[in-house]
Amino acid sequence: MSAISITGLHKAFGAARAVDGVDLSVAEGEICALLGPSGCGKTTMLRLLAGFEAPDAGTIAVGDRVVAGDGVVVPPEKRGIGMVFQDYALFPHLSVAENVGFGLERGGRSARVDELLDLVGLAGLGDRHPHALSGGQQQRVALARAIASTPSLVLLDEPFSGLDAALRASVRGEVRTILQRAGVTALFVTHDQEEALSLADTVAVMHAGRVEQVGTPEEVYGRPATRWVATFLGEADVLPGDVVDGHVDFELGRLPIDPGFRGAADVLVRPEAVALSLGSGGSGRRVEGRVVQREYFGHDQLVHVELPSGRRIRSRSLSHPVWHEGDRVHVTIDGPVNVFAGEGSP
Amino acid sequence: MVRRGAPPALLAAAGLVAAGAVLPVAYLAWVVLGDLPQWWDTVWSARAFELLLRSVGLAVAVTAATVAISLPISWLTVRTDLPGRGVWSVLCALPLVIPSYIGAYLLVSALGPRGELQGVLEGPLGIDRLPSLYGFWGAWLALTLFCFPYVLLPLQAVLRRMDPSLEEAARGMGRSGWAAYRSVVLPQLLPAVGAGALLVSLYVLSDFGAVSIMRFDSFTRVIYVQYQSSFDRVGAASLATLLVLVTLVILWLEGRSRRGGALHRSAPGSARPPRPVALGVWRWPALGFCALVVGLALALPIGMLALWTTRSISGDVAWASVLGAAGNSLLAAGLAAGVAVVCAVPVALLAARHRGRAPRTIEWGAYLGHALPGIVVALALVFFATRAVPALYQTLLMLVVALVILFLPQAIGAIRTAALQIDPRLEEAARSLGRSPTRAFASVTAPLLRGGAAAGGALVFLTAVKELPATLILSPIGFDTLAIEVWRTTSVGFYERGAVPSLLLLAVSAVPMAILVLRERSFT
Numbered sequence: 094m095s096a097i098s099i100t101g102l103h104k105a106f107g108a109a110r111a112v113d114g115v116d117l118s119v120a121e122g123e124i125c126a127l128l129g130p131s132g133c134g135k136t137t138m139l140r141l142l143a144g145f146e147a148p149d150a151g152t153i154a155v156g157d158r159v160v161a162g163d164g165v166v167v168p169p170e171k172r173g174i175g176m177v178f179q180d181y182a183l184f185p186h187l188s189v190a191e192n193v194g195f196g197l198e199r200g201g202r203s204a205r206v207d208e209l210l211d212l213v214g215l216a217g218l219g220d221r222h223p224h225a226l227s228g229g230q231q232q233r234v235a236l237a238r239a240i241a242s243t244p245s246l247v248l249l250d251e252p253f254s255g256l257d258a259a260l261r262a263s264v265r266g267e268v269r270t271i272l273q274r275a276g277v278t279a280l281f282v283t284h285d286q287e288e289a290l291s292l293a294d295t296v297a298v299m300h301a302g303r304v305e306q307v308g309t310p311e312e313v314y315g316r317p318a319t320r321w322v323a324t325f326l327g328e329a330d331v332l333p334g335d336v337v338d339g340h341v342d343f344e345l346g347r348l349p350i351d352p353g354f355r356g357a358a359d360v361l362v363r364p365e366a367v368a369l370s371l372g373s374g375g376s377g378r379r380v381e382g383r384v385v386q387r388e389y390f391g392h393d394q395l396v397h398v399e400l401p402s403g404r405r406i407r408s409r410s411l412s413h414p415v416w417h418e419g420d421r422v423h424v425t426i427d428g429p430v431n432v433f434a435g436e437g438s439p
Numbered sequence: 440m441v442r443r444g445a446p447p448a449l450l451a452a453a454g455l456v457a458a459g460a461v462l463p464v465a466y467l468a469w470v471v472l473g474d475l476p477q478w479w480d481t482v483w484s485a486r487a488f489e490l491l492l493r494s495v496g497l498a499v500a501v502t503a504a505t506v507a508i509s510l511p512i513s514w515l516t517v518r519t520d521l522p523g524r525g526v527w528s529v530l531c532a533l534p535l536v537i538p539s540y541i542g543a544y545l546l547v548s549a550l551g552p553r554g555e556l557q558g559v560l561e562g563p564l565g566i567d568r569l570p571s572l573y574g575f576w577g578a579w580l581a582l583t584l585f586c587f588p589y590v591l592l593p594l595q596a597v598l599r600r601m602d603p604s605l606e607e608a609a610r611g612m613g614r615s616g617w618a619a620y621r622s623v624v625l626p627q628l629l630p631a632v633g634a635g636a637l638l639v640s641l642y643v644l645s646d647f648g649a650v651s652i653m654r655f656d657s658f659t660r661v662i663y664v665q666y667q668s669s670f671d672r673v674g675a676a677s678l679a680t681l682l683v684l685v686t687l688v689i690l691w692l693e694g695r696s697r698r699g700g701a702l703h704r705s706a707p708g709s710a711r712p713p714r715p716v717a718l719g720v721w722r723w724p725a726l727g728f729c730a731l732v733v734g735l736a737l738a739l740p741i742g743m744l745a746l747w748t749t750r751s752i753s754g755d756v757a758w759a760s761v762l763g764a765a766g767n768s769l770l771a772a773g774l775a776a777g778v779a780v781v782c783a784v785p786v787a788l789l790a791a792r793h794r795g796r797a798p799r800t801i802e803w804g805a806y807l808g809h810a811l812p813g814i815v816v817a818l819a820l821v822f823f824a825t826r827a828v829p830a831l832y833q834t835l836l837m838l839v840v841a842l843v844i845l846f847l848p849q850a851i852g853a854i855r856t857a858a859l860q861i862d863p864r865l866e867e868a869a870r871s872l873g874r875s876p877t878r879a880f881a882s883v884t885a886p887l888l889r890g891g892a893a894a895g896g897a898l899v900f901l902t903a904v905k906e907l908p909a910t911l912i913l914s915p916i917g918f919d920t921l922a923i924e925v926w927r928t929t930s931v932g933f934y935e936r937g938a939v940p941s942l943l944l945l946a947v948s949a950v951p952m953a954i955l956v957l958r959e960r961s962f963t
C-alpha cells in the first residue's frame with residue numbers, strides 16, 4: 094500500500110499555477126525527494142499535504158485515508174503528519190524537551206522525550222532553549238519533534254538549506270539513519286540534486302508545477318525521461334544525431350540505441366561518458382579533438398574539447414592524465430547516452 | 440511570509456473591534472446629518488466660521504512655533520559640540536509628559552494676572568499689571584511649550600541617522616555651513632518635520648485642557664460649554680462634526696504630501712558618527728536659547744508645582760477625596776488598558792500577517808478614534824448611549840469604552856511589532872503537532888505576544904490616566920478622577936488645591952512615561 098497517493102492535484106494562487114496536475118505515490122517506509130528548481134511548486138506541494146493549503150482540484154490520500162479532495166479537507170492537526178520546517182520553527186519560549194514533547198499526550202511524555210533525544214543524539218540537552226543550540230542541533234530537535242508521536246509520514250522542507258556546506262554532508266547521513274530507524278515514510282523537498290540523489294530512495298523531479306519523472310536516483314540520472322530532466326540533473330552536452338534502423342548516428346560514432354522514433358535526434362552526453370585518450374587504439378570511428386579548457390577540482394577534472402565540427406563537449410575524468418590546452422586527443426563514448434527527438438540543430 | 444486569506448475567525452474578531460470603534464462616531468454623524476438643514480444652519484454661520492478661524496489659526500501658530508524651536512535645538516543637540524548636549528536633549532524631551540491642562544495651569548499661576556511673577560515684580564518695581572495671559576497667546580504659549588518635543592524627537596532621530604557624507608560633500612563643493620544645511624540637511628528633515636507637524640496640529644485641534652484654562656474659545660471649549668448647557672446637544676454635535684472634517688482635511692493633506700517619495704541614506708551601512716560642528720563663541724547664545732526653552736517648558740512648571748504643593752501641604756489637603764480620585768484614575772485607566780490589549784490582539788495580528796482590502800479597512804477603522812478629538816468621541820458615545828442603549832449611560836463602562844476607542848492604536852502598535860517578530864510557521868508547526876487553531880494560538884502565539892501586550896497596555900494606561908475631556912463628560916456622577924480633580928480646582932483659580940492631585944497624576948503617568956521615552960532614546 095502507498096503511504097501517499099496524490100492524483101490530479103492542482104493549486105493556483107491567482108494567475109500563478111503553483112501545482113498544475115501532479116500525480117505521485119510514495120511507498121511505505123520510503124524516503125522520497127521532491128526535487129526541482131526554485132519556484133516550481135515544491136513548498137506548495139508540502140503545504141497541501143500537511144493541510145495548510147486546500148487544493149483547487151485533485152485528491153490526496155495518506156495511507157488509505159483521503160485527507161483532501163472529494164469535498165473533504167482534513168485540518169492539519171487531524172492528519173497525523175509530522176513536519177520539519179525550512180527554518181525549523183522551533184518554539185522559542187519552550188525548552189528543547191518541551192519542544193520535542195509538544196505533540197505528545199501528558200502521560201509517558203518524559204520517557205518518550207528522552208528516547209527521542211537519545212535517538213537524535215541530543216541526550217542531556219533537554220533543558221536548553223533553542224537559541225542556545227547550533228544549527229545542526231536545532232535541526233535534529235525539529236526532526237525529533239516531528240517524529241515524536243510516530244506519524245506515518247514526515248514532510249521536510251529544504252531540511253539542509255540552513256546548514257553550511259561542511260555540515261550538510263554529515264547531517265544528511267544522520268537524518269537518513271534517524272528516519273530509517275523511526276521507520277517512517279518521508280517526503281523531503283530540495284533544489285539540490287546531490288542531496289536528492291544521495292539521500293532518497295525515490296526522486297520525483299518537479300518542473301513548473303508538474304512532476305516530470307519519478308524513479309530511483311539511478312533511473313532519473315541515468316535514464317532521464319525528458320530533455321529537461323536530463324539537463325536539470327547533472328551536466329550534459331547536446332549533439333545533433335540521426336536515428337536509423339535502431340541505431341543513432343552522431344559525431345562521436347554510431348551507438349546501438351533504439352529510442353522508438355526515426356529521424357533527427359538530440360544526443361545528450363554526460364561528461365563522465367566521454368573518454369579522452371592519446372594516439373591510436375580502440376575500435377569504431379576515431380574522432381580527434383583539441384583541448385580548449387581544463388577545470389581542475391582536485392579529485393577530478395573537467396576538460397572542454399573542441400570537436401572537428403567546431404562543437405564543444407566536456408569530459409570528466411580522474412585527475413590523471415593531466416591534459417593541457419592545445420593537446421590533440423581522441424574522443425570516444427564510454428558510457429550511457431540519452432537520445433531525444435530532435436528540436437533542430439542547437 | 441504574508442498569507443493571502445485571513446482566517447474567518449480572526450477577520451471577524453478584528454472586524455468587530457473596528458466596528459465598535461467606528462460605531463459611535465458613525466452614529467453621531469448619522470444623527471447630526473439626519474437633520475441636514477439644522478446642521479447647515481449651525482455650520483454655515485458667522486460663529487462657526489469664527490471658531491474655525493480661531494482653531495485653525497491656533498493650530499498653525501503652534502505648529503510654526505514648535506518647528507521654529509525644534510529645528511535649531513535638534514541641530515544643536517545632535518550635530519554640534521554644544522556643552523552638555525546629551526542632558527539638553529533629555530531635558531527637551533521631558534515636557535511631553537506634562538499634561539497640557541496641568542502645564543497651562545502652572546503657567547497661568549506663574550505668569551497670569553495676579554500670578555507669582557506679578558507678585559515678585561509688584562514690590563520693588565510697582566508693576567501692578569502684566570499683559571493678560573488669557574486668550575490666544577496664552578493657549579499658544581502653553582501648547583507650544585508642551586508639544587514641541589513631538590517635532591523635536593523625530594527630527595533628532597533623522598539627524599542621527601543621516602549620512603554625514605552628503606553634507607560634507609556639499610561643503611567640499613564650496614558651500615558654506617548654512618548653505619550646506621539649507622540645501623542638503625533641511626530637505627532630508629522635511630518628512631520628519633511634516634510628521635511632527637501633523638501630530639502637533641492634531642493635538643492642538645483636539646486639546647481641551649489648555650485652551651479651557653487659557654479661556655480661549657476654540658472648537659473643543661465651545662463644544663464643551665454648549666454640551667454643558669445641555670439644551671443644545673445637537674448644536675454641540677454639529678460643531679463636533681465640523682471639527683472632524685477639519686481633522687480629516689489635515690490627515691488628507693499630510694497623506695498627499697507624504698506621497699512625494701522617501702529620502703534614503705546614499706549608501707547603506709555608511710552611518711559614521713559625524714564630526715560635531717564647533718560652535719565657538721556661538722555656544723553662548725545657543726546655550727541661552729536651550730536654557731530659555733527648558734526653563735519655560737520644564738523648570739517653571741515644575742518649580743510652580745513644587746511651590747503650590749508645599750503651600751498646599753502646609754494647609755489642609757482633602758486627602759480622602761484626593762486618594763479616592765487617585766483610586767478611580769487607576770481603576771479607569773487600568774480597565775481601559777486591559778480591554779484595549781484584548782481588543783488590539785486580533786487587529787494587530789491581522790495587520791501583521793495579512794494584506795488585502797478587508798484587513799486594511801479594519802485597521803483604518805481601529806485607528807479612527809485616535810485621529811479624533813477626545814471630546815468628539817465622548818460626545819458620540821453620549822449620543823449613542825442616551826438614544827440607543829440608555830442602560831450604558833452614566834456607567835464606568837462608557838468611560839472605559841471611550842478611552843479604549845481613543846487609545847486602542849497604541850496597543851495595536853506595540854502588539855503588532857511583537858506579532859511581526861513571530862514566524863507564522865510556529866503556529867503551523869503546532870497545528871501539525873495536533874493542536875487546534877485556538878489551542879495553537881494559546882500555546883504558541885499568545886505567550887510570544889506577552890511582551891508586546893504588556894508594553895501596549897502600559898502605553899494605554901499612561902495616556903488614559905491623564906485624559907481629560909472624555910473623562911470629564913463620561914465619568915459617572917460621583918466618580919472623580921485625578922484629572923477631573925485638577926481641572927475642577929484649577930480652572931476656577933484654586934491653584935493650591937490642584938497641586939497635590941497634579942503631582943499624583945504626574946507620578947503615576949509621567950514618571951513611567953519618562954522612563955519609557957528615555958529607554959527608547961538609549962536604543963536609537
Ligand SMILES: Nc1ncnc2c1ncn2[C@@H]1O[C@H](COP(=O)(O)OP(=O)(O)OP(=O)(O)O)[C@@H](O)[C@H]1O
Nearest residue numbers: 106109111130131132133134135136137138284443
Ligand atoms: N501564498 C502564495 N501566494 C501567491 N503566490 C504563491 C504563494 N505561494 C506560492 N506562490 C507561487 O507559487 C509558485 C510556487 O511556489 P513554491 O513556494 O511552492 O515554490 P518552491 O518550489 O518551494 O520554490 P523555492 O525553491 O524557491 O522555495 C511560485 O510562483 C510562487 O510565487
Ligand SMILES: [Mg+2]
Nearest residue numbers: 135136137251
Ligand atoms: Mg520552497
